[in-house]
Amino acid sequence: xPNVLVFAEVNDGVLHDVSLQCLSAARQVAxxxxxxxxxxxxxxxxxxxxxxxAAGADSVAxxxxxxxxxxxxxxxxxxxxxCLDANPADLLLLAASTVGNDLxxxxxxxxxxxxxxxxxxxxxxGGTISLRRAGYDRKVMTTFVPAAAGLVVGTLRDGxxxxxxxxxxxxxxxxxxxxxxxxxxxxxxxxRRDVAKKTVNLKDAKIIVAAGAGVGSPDGLALVRExxxxxxxxxxxxxxxxxxxxxPADHQIGQTGATVxxxxxxxxxxxxxxxxxxxxxxxxxxxxxxSDANAPIFKIAHYKIVGDLKVVVxxxxxxxxx
Amino acid sequence: MAINIVVVVREVWDTRxxxxxxxxxxxAVRAGAMETxxxxxxxxxxxxxxxxxDAQGAQVTAIAVGETRSxxxxxxxxxxxxxxxxRVGADPAGLDDQALAALIxxxxxxxxxxxxxxxxxxxPDAENSLLGRHLAAALGVPAVSWVDAVEEVGPGRxxxxxxxxxxxxxxxxxxxxxxxxxxxxxxxxxxxxxxxKAMLKLKMKKAExxxxxxxxxxxxxxxxxxxMKVATMEAIAPRVxxxxxxxxxxxxxLKGMLDAxxxxx
Ligand SMILES: Cc1cc2nc3c(=O)[nH]c(=O)nc-3n(C[C@H](O)[C@H](O)[C@H](O)COP(=O)(O)OP(=O)(O)OC[C@H]3O[C@@H](n4cnc5c(N)ncnc54)[C@H](O)[C@@H]3O)c2cc1C
Ligand SMILES: Nc1ncnc2c1ncn2[C@@H]1O[C@H](COP(=O)(O)O)[C@@H](O)[C@H]1O
Numbered sequence: 294x295p296n297v298l299v300f301a302e303v304n305d306g307v308l309h310d311v312s313l314q315c316l317s318a319a320r321q322v323a324x325x326x327x328x329x330x331x332x333x334x335x336x337x338x339x340x341x342x343x344x345x346x347a348a349g350a351d352s353v354a355x356x357x358x359x360x361x362x363x364x365x366x367x368x369x370x371x372x373x374x375x376c377l378d379a380n381p382a383d384l385l386l387l388a389a390s391t392v393g394n395d396l397x398x399x400x401x402x403x404x405x406x407x408x409x410x411x412x413x414x415x416x417x418x419g420g421t422i423s424l425r426r427a428g429y430d431r432k433v434m435t436t437f438v439p440a441a442a443g444l445v446v447g448t449l450r451d452g453x454x455x456x457x458x459x460x461x462x463x464x465x466x467x468x469x470x471x472x473x474x475x476x477x478x479x480x481x482x483x484x485r486r487d488v489a490k491k492t493v494n495l496k497d498a499k500i501i502v503a504a505g506a507g508v509g510s511p512d513g514l515a516l517v518r519e520x521x522x523x524x525x526x527x528x529x530x531x532x533x534x535x536x537x538x539x540x541p542a543d544h545q546i547g548q549t550g551a552t553v554x555x556x557x558x559x560x561x562x563x564x565x566x567x568x569x570x571x572x573x574x575x576x577x578x579x580x581x582x583x584s585d586a587n588a589p590i591f592k593i594a595h596y597k598i599v600g601d602l603k604v605v606v607x608x609x610x611x612x613x614x615x
Numbered sequence: 616m617a618i619n620i621v622v623v624v625r626e627v628w629d630t631r632x633x634x635x636x637x638x639x640x641x642x643a644v645r646a647g648a649m650e651t652x653x654x655x656x657x658x659x660x661x662x663x664x665x666x667x668x669d670a671q672g673a674q675v676t677a678i679a680v681g682e683t684r685s686x687x688x689x690x691x692x693x694x695x696x697x698x699x700x701x702r703v704g705a706d707p708a709g710l711d712d713q714a715l716a717a718l719i720x721x722x723x724x725x726x727x728x729x730x731x732x733x734x735x736x737x738x739p740d741a742e743n744s745l746l747g748r749h750l751a752a753a754l755g756v757p758a759v760s761w762v763d764a765v766e767e768v769g770p771g772r773x774x775x776x777x778x779x780x781x782x783x784x785x786x787x788x789x790x791x792x793x794x795x796x797x798x799x800x801x802x803x804x805x806x807x808x809x810x811x812k813a814m815l816k817l818k819m820k821k822a823e824x825x826x827x828x829x830x831x832x833x834x835x836x837x838x839x840x841x842x843m844k845v846a847t848m849e850a851i852a853p854r855v856x857x858x859x860x861x862x863x864x865x866x867x868x869l870k871g872m873l874d875a876x877x878x879x880x
Contacts (some may be wrong), residue, residue, distance in 0.1 A: 300775050304781075313705050340770045362782070364779075364784075365727075365786070366757070366758065366759075366760075367757065377822065381730040381787045390780060391760075391761050391777075391778060391779045391780055392691065392779075394761075395748070395760045395761070397751070398745040398747075398748035398749065399748050399840070401713075401745070401748070401749075402713070402716075402748045402749045402751070402752030402753075403752055405713065405842060406710075406842060407841070407842040407843035408745055409744065409843060423846060427851060429628070429630050429644070430628075430630040430637075431639050431850065432637045432850065432851055432853075433638060433644075433850060433851060434848070434849045434850075434851050435845055435847070435848050436845070436846065436847045436848075436849075437845060437846065438844060439842065439843060439844075440841050440842055440843060440844045441842070443645060443842075480757055480789050481757045481759065481786055481787065481788045482786065482787045483784050483785070483786050483787075484774060484785045484786070484787050485782070485784075485785050486779075486782065486784030486785075487782050487783045487784070487785070488779065488780075488781045488783070488784070489781045490781075491781070492804075508767075518772050524877075542780075542781045542782050543781055548779065549778065550780075557876050557877070565626070567630075570864065574854075578876050580872070580876060582863075583651050591858075592696065592853075592856075593854065593856060594856070594858055595856060595858050595859070596858065596859060596861050596872050596876065597858055597859070597860050597861065598860075598861045598863050598869075598872075599860070599863070600863035601863075604822060604863065605863045605869075607874075608863070608866070608869060609873065610867060612866065612870050612873060614867055
């Protein structure tokens, strides 16, 4: 049974929910005979270790160090390496986040390990670990296996494994991890961060009205906002809208934003790029409004409205208020 | 002093408007079913390099692995303003990013001193390529990934704007360094890296593209470096969605849809 190391990512003092999903995937892969250990690295993070034990870790190595206050590849990769040296693992799992997708490959490159990112699942059969990923516009499921024995590194997408049930009675060893960093490992510096605080809760929203670049301007967005209000819905956005500065980043849905599964998803002026679709395609009912009848979003929409959102959206809002 | 920049560019499948099955009966990618294109983020990496060249002078070298299928990405680089190109004479089929990185690192070392290496982050079948990370390890240089813009360059350092969940980070790295460029977001005009220039096309149409062999690049048998291989590829059945068209002109149709949706039908 393989031993698995999970990198527990912490953002603003909160454990990344996909890291917790990695723990449940790790437990499943490790089975009864394998060990699941966790690396908790950062500054002021030690208090989170018991939550990792409750979520399924047999042991937690804690690297609580002020030099780890901001994520920079080299010192974090060193911490993962130290952890692997002390407790050899067959599989390293991380969240497919901007941290995990940077750190996982860095560790793999340093150790010449097999690596796949953005995976939709992981399995161990007959001693072989495999990772699978939907690619080619989610038209092909590719299964990867290591070319030779040794460490396998994988990052998992949101939803690739279920969230683990927390069991406060679980026992696990929590121990500090000493970090010996060389000047060469500290050359990269985060000068400043410009990161939004979470103000919307898209994950729990029952209805989401999402705006795409098709809204065209803050005025167009105002129409969408009005419809959301009439529906009692949260407002989501594509990356194009966030990059235009029309909505803050916490509204973004998709690969680099939130993954949502609402009852109703109303896509307004969204083309339906795969990076957006992966974040919303499991919504129960999808309504799409787009002036382009060939927009890919229509391929996954239950209700297709081909038209100008500047006309259709106010109509819908009016009908709801009537 | 003008810095030396290497841009790694790739020709990849264009999966955007894919019709029909991607795979043939044997589970291999049907090359005929797909067009190729200049990997869009590599085009951003090139654009970032050319902007540095425009602003403060730089020698820009583009490197690609393998023969051209239908888009000659190296010549496209010359048409946009790259100074030099190098082709690594190896077939990338069957090679993973670890093996490709070894070849490219060898070619970079042969090309002379280098301050900055720029690569694109994504390829269409794997939204995050590992190439940047492996290349940084092979070159032994620090790297920053998901870079949306190069904020400052020199002397002796760069400041990269890195996309993170919920915002951006500004990361300083000393030269030599590698930056993996992200989605698009070249601030002023996100979707339009510069087009080819007619004048450069005329001038560069016949330019010679030097080829470095794997042996010259220091990896005589790149296949031996492969760490991760594809076991199987299976077509994912398209989701069958019962969908209906709603006439935006008809108030009754819109009302009916709203009622159905809100009742959870
Ligand atoms: C690594 C990576 C990660 C990414 N992560 C994400 C992510 O997390 N989330 C995300 O959303 N994107 C992400 N993207 C970007 C993604 O590829 C697309 O660029 C983005 O989703 C497009 O947003 P959009 O649909 O709003 O804009 P566009 O693609 O520009 O589409 C606008 C649509 O609006 C329609 N339209 C225009 N005017 C009107 C009108 N008046 N009425 C009705 N319709 C109209 C158009 O027909 C068009 O279909 C990522 C990309 C990469 C490479
Ligand atoms: N869209 C793409 N994404 C990733 N790799 C690609 C893409 N298109 C082509 N390649 C590479 O090109 C190689 C040759 O493709 P083929 O000969 O069709 O199997 C593949 O093994 C891939 O490594």
